[in-house]
Amino acid sequence: xxxxxxxxxxxxxxxxxxxxxxxxxxxxxxxxxxxxxxxxxxxxxxxxxxxxxxxxxxxxxxxxxxxxxxxxxxxxxxxxxxxxxxxxxxxxxxxxxxxxxxxxxxxxxxxxxxxxxxxxxxxxxxxxxxxxxxxxxxxxxxxxxxxxxxxxxxxxxxxxxxxxxxxxxxxxxxxxxxxxxxxxxxxxxxxxxxxxxxxxxxxxxxxxxxxxxxxxxxxxxxxxxxxxxxxxxxxxxxxxxxxxxxxxxxxxxxxxxxxxxxxxxxxxxxxxxxxxxxxxxxxxxxxxxxxxxxxxxxxxxxxxxxxxxxxxxxxxxxxxxxxxxxxxxxxxxxxxxxxxxxxxxxxxxxxxxxxxxxxxxxxxxxxxxxxxxxxxxxxxxxxxxxxxxxxxxxxxxxxxxxxxxxxxxxxxxxxxxxxxxxxxxxxxxxxxxxxxxxxxxxxxxxxxxxx
Amino acid sequence: xxxxxxxxxxxxxxxxxxxxxxxxxxxxxxxxxxxxxxxxxxxxxxxxxxxxxxxxxxxxxxxxxxxxxxxxxxxxxxxxxxxxxxxxxxxxxxxxxxxxxxxxxxxxxxxxxxxxxxxxxxxxxxxxxxxxxxxxxxxxxxxxxxxxxxxxxxxxxxxxxxxxxxxxxxxxxxxxxxxxxxxxxxxxxxxxxxxxxxxxxxxxxxxxxxxxxxxxxxxxxxxxxxxxxxxxxxxxxxxxxxxxxxxxxxxxxxxxxxxxxxxxxxxxxxxxxxxxxxxxxxxxxxxxxxxxxxxxxxxxxxxxxxxxxxxxxxxxxxxxxxxxxxxxxxxxxxxxxxxxxxxxxxxxxxxxxxxxxxxxxxxxxxxxxxxxxxxxxxxxxxxxxxxxxxxxxxxxxxxxxxxxxxxxxxxxxxxxxxxxxxxxxxxxxxxxxxxxxxxxxxxxxxxxxxx
Numbered sequence: 001x002x003x004x005x006x007x008x009x010x011x012x013x014x015x016x017x018x019x020x021x022x023x024x025x026x027x028x029x030x031x032x033x034x035x036x037x038x039x040x041x042x043x044x045x046x047x048x049x050x051x052x053x054x055x056x057x058x059x060x061x062x063x064x065x066x067x068x069x070x071x072x073x074x075x076x077x078x079x080x081x082x083x084x085x086x087x088x089x090x091x092x093x094x095x096x097x098x099x100x101x102x103x104x105x106x107x108x109x110x111x112x113x114x115x116x117x118x119x120x121x122x123x124x125x126x127x128x129x130x131x132x133x134x135x136x137x138x139x140x141x142x143x144x145x146x147x148x149x150x151x152x153x154x155x156x157x158x159x160x161x162x163x164x165x166x167x168x169x170x171x172x173x174x175x176x177x178x179x180x181x182x183x184x185x186x187x188x189x190x191x192x193x194x195x196x197x198x199x200x201x202x203x204x205x206x207x208x209x210x211x212x213x214x215x216x217x218x219x220x221x222x223x224x225x226x227x228x229x230x231x232x233x234x235x236x237x238x239x240x241x242x243x244x245x246x247x248x249x250x251x252x253x254x255x256x257x258x259x260x261x262x263x264x265x266x267x268x269x270x271x272x273x274x275x276x277x278x279x280x281x282x283x284x285x286x287x288x289x290x291x292x293x294x295x296x297x298x299x300x301x302x303x304x305x306x307x308x309x310x311x312x313x314x315x316x317x318x319x320x321x322x323x324x325x326x327x328x329x330x331x332x333x334x335x336x337x338x339x340x341x342x343x344x345x346x347x348x349x350x351x352x353x354x355x356x357x358x359x360x361x362x363x364x365x366x367x368x369x370x371x372x373x374x375x376x377x378x379x380x381x382x383x384x385x386x387x388x389x390x391x392x393x394x395x396x397x398x399x400x401x402x403x404x405x406x407x408x409x410x411x412x413x414x415x416x417x418x419x420x421x422x423x424x425x426x427x428x429x430x431x432x433x434x435x436x437x438x439x440x441x442x443x444x445x446x447x448x449x450x451x
Numbered sequence: 452x453x454x455x456x457x458x459x460x461x462x463x464x465x466x467x468x469x470x471x472x473x474x475x476x477x478x479x480x481x482x483x484x485x486x487x488x489x490x491x492x493x494x495x496x497x498x499x500x501x502x503x504x505x506x507x508x509x510x511x512x513x514x515x516x517x518x519x520x521x522x523x524x525x526x527x528x529x530x531x532x533x534x535x536x537x538x539x540x541x542x543x544x545x546x547x548x549x550x551x552x553x554x555x556x557x558x559x560x561x562x563x564x565x566x567x568x569x570x571x572x573x574x575x576x577x578x579x580x581x582x583x584x585x586x587x588x589x590x591x592x593x594x595x596x597x598x599x600x601x602x603x604x605x606x607x608x609x610x611x612x613x614x615x616x617x618x619x620x621x622x623x624x625x626x627x628x629x630x631x632x633x634x635x636x637x638x639x640x641x642x643x644x645x646x647x648x649x650x651x652x653x654x655x656x657x658x659x660x661x662x663x664x665x666x667x668x669x670x671x672x673x674x675x676x677x678x679x680x681x682x683x684x685x686x687x688x689x690x691x692x693x694x695x696x697x698x699x700x701x702x703x704x705x706x707x708x709x710x711x712x713x714x715x716x717x718x719x720x721x722x723x724x725x726x727x728x729x730x731x732x733x734x735x736x737x738x739x740x741x742x743x744x745x746x747x748x749x750x751x752x753x754x755x756x757x758x759x760x761x762x763x764x765x766x767x768x769x770x771x772x773x774x775x776x777x778x779x780x781x782x783x784x785x786x787x788x789x790x791x792x793x794x795x796x797x798x799x800x801x802x803x804x805x806x807x808x809x810x811x812x813x814x815x816x817x818x819x820x821x822x823x824x825x826x827x828x829x830x831x832x833x834x835x836x837x838x839x840x841x842x843x844x845x846x847x848x849x850x851x852x853x854x855x856x857x858x859x860x861x862x863x864x865x866x867x868x869x870x871x872x873x874x875x876x877x878x879x880x881x882x883x884x885x886x887x888x889x890x891x892x893x894x895x896x897x898x899x900x901x902x
Contacts, residue, residue, distance in 0.1 A: 066532075081517075083710040123711075152703035154710065168710050251882060252603035259534040259605065259619050260574075345796065431702060432883050 020103035046271025056080035063342035067261040082123040087141040087170040098186035106391025114203035147174035151212035154433035159341025193449030211441035215427040233451025236332035236423040257338040312395040317359040319399035326406040333420035349437040471554035497722025507531035514793035518712040533574040538592040538621040549637035557842025565654035598625035602663040605884035610792025644900030662892035666878040684902025687783035687874040708789040763846040768810040770850035777857040784871035800888040
């Protein structure tokens with residue numbers, strides 16, 4: 001390592017990441033389902049499961065929206081009824097918080113190796129179902145704590161792809177002398193914010209954990225800035241700044257969105273799922289939209305076990321997830337969308353202004369504000385990067401994450417399922433699980449580097 | 452009415468309630484299931500449902516706790532996948548908040564008529580499935596609001612008896628001249644607190660809504676009191692008072708309780724439910740513990756419709772729900788219990804220190820702290836009253852609600868699934884649904900009158 005304690009400058013970081021890439025040989029190969037070791041389609045239901053009964057399963061899901069219009073669909077869904085741990089250790093060096101990040105391979109990552117949290121482990125992982133090595137630094141996050149809790153909250157994962165999956169997002173500040181493994185490195189929030197602007201580098205688990213940083217910990221860098229946009233962001237992180245909705249009114253709006261319509265889901269068999277077909281290599285929709293299920297074989301030497309095979313969910317095309325932001329009374333507000341996703345535990349969570357895979361819609365059905373986002377000039381795009389979702393479950397699931405500043409053409413009535421909310425209000429909601437879904441949290445983490 | 456605006460003194464209140472009882476003739480009669488108009492046992496599953504497909508259903512539920520010990524049970528459960536409205540209108544007369552309460556009959560109430568919220572309506576009610584009269588004052592709580600939101604939150608109902616049932620608990624302050632119907636009456640919080648000490652008078656829906664009053668609205672009556680208990684309660688409502696756990700540590704503890712074990716539930720048919728039997732008159736457990744399902748016919752002339760029949764859930768015996776409270780550093784703390792109930796949406800919610808029906812346990816399995824509660828001397832019982840649960844679904848479901856001050860014998864280690872929490876921390880959690888279950892909320896409402 002370039003410095004003691006694995007703290008690195010930008011150049012050193014790139015060298016370190018290269019060294020990690022070179023130190024480990026990875027190989028990913030698509031295979032038919034029949035070549036997935038330990039996986040099989042169960043007799044009666046046709047669900048795809050592991051012989052151990054653990055890890056995860058691919059089942060069928062029927063979703064009915066009781067909205068009087070008979071809205072209903074079927075889809076495969078990943079079922080994993082256990083809470084994983086996503087934990088980042090934080091430690092101050094010379095007073096400045098550093099975060100212990102890990103160079104970690106996941107088979108579904110477009111570039112395989114990305115920066116993950118200190119600990120990223122399903123319960124199956126750390127209960128050692130696959131008889132692999134111990135999970136490093138897990139002790140900090142389980143049992144008797146050795147540190148101060150900065151954040152600890154159950155947050156949902158992708159509601160379109162997972163059935164009621166939640167992970168425990170933890171940030172823990174320690175004063176210990178933490179023993180450092182060569183795959184781990186301490187980074188400042190500034191460094192992470194810079195890396196977040198690179199495509200496919202900071203993995204999804206890191207992004208969701210970092211979204212839970214309290215507003216006060218996200219350092220106000222733009223203090224005294226002449227840029228009104230930066231000043232509006234800083235005001236937006238201030239609990240005393242004026243917001244368009246008071247917090248009681250905001251909570252009341254969320255409750256009204258959550259109360260109707262009723263969303264009724266039923267887990268059904270994967271076999272014969274209406275609208276989907278199955279071949280030896282894939283389970284896909286008849287119109288080939290949305291996503292498909294495929295199989296891969298993995299060989300790696302720095303994982304808990306050195307080779308395995310598994311199903312992955314592969315989305316069709318690159319997605320878009322975007323916040324529209326706008327300053328009201330000197331305070332930046334974000335336009336969030338109350339979203340129904342079939343796999344949510346509760347009816348709705350708040351999501352990006354726009355979230356979709358544009359190729360999956362006929363033009364007439366395009367989501368609201370999509371055209372507005374796509375037409376935005378460069379000067380209004382305050383953040384842009386392509387990030388991929390959880391590479392342990394999703395194959396090349398890339399989305400373009402955007403923060404777009406509204407211009408004066410965005411007037412007119414905002415539909416009732418959208419609302420304007422400040423960064424402080426979002427941070428306040430994030431102390432509790434179930435309010436902000438994963439793509440919204442990623443955008444919040446992206447905004448940590450603004451202002 | 453004795454005064455203008457239906458505001459009444461205590462004597463007037465009793466006269467008014469008597470007049471309401473006399474004005475309406477009610478008749479409740481137990482009947483076999485075959486005499487329930489519109490209800491039938493469905494073919495394949497044996498579930499008990501209404502021919503309209505609405506109101507509610509009685510189904511079977513299988514609950515598995517994945518705790519390594521194979522804990523599992525079956526039970527009937529009430530399924531009602533819609534969010535009802537429990538709304539109380541608040542209005543200031545001469546500056547003092549008054550709450551608009553309704554004298555309302557429910558067939559399961561031991562004394563039939565109790566005080567309910569201004570609006571107590573399932574979605575089926577207000578969408579007028581049963582073609583009854585309009586629900587009075589509903590407009591205040593649906594659609595365009597005519598008032599200021601004091602509280603608006605989705606709270607769970609009984610997790611042992613309902614499957615994932617939640618109601619919207621709303622308190623709305625209005626400045627309107629509210630037209631008054633003779634079944635309604637404005638009461639101050641002091642008056643309600645006094646009535647809460649009478650047995651079976653303030654109904655469950657009123658109690659759960661009143662639990663959501665912000666701490667600041669619960670008037671500090673004991674200001675300057677010499678009684679250290681009263682002073683400790685007042686300190687407990689102060690956001691700045693010292694608590695044994697900081698709020699981040701408290702939230703982290705809740706997350707840890709919620710993360711393990713996994714609770715897996717499956718809705719199964721009522722027919723052939725293991726451990727239960729069915730006769731023409733009841734569905735009950737083979738050991739006749741816990742509860743049974745029965746049928747009643749109702750005749751009333753002040754309800755939306757004047758007669759109907761329905762199933763009700765009848766618990767076996769009178770329950771106990773108790774908080775143990777204790778002062779630490781001059782601040783009262785409440786000992787809450789992290790409870791798994793099969794019908795919760797999430798794994799756990801916080802409940803009373805003790806909640807059970809004593810007759811339903813062998814002595815060796817008695818809940819922790821039950822003996823401690825039962826042995827408490829009169830001077831340590833700070834609140835005591837018998838209240839019944841939701842009379843629209845539960846028949847004579849009475850529980851003794853107790854607030855017991857700990858003495859010095861309560862030392863020793865508190866098990867990990869219990870924690871001490873202040874009244875302010877509870878009020879803070881109550882702004883969000885899913886943290887405090889219904890019996891805990893009732894006890895919080897009972898404590899509104901202390902200190």
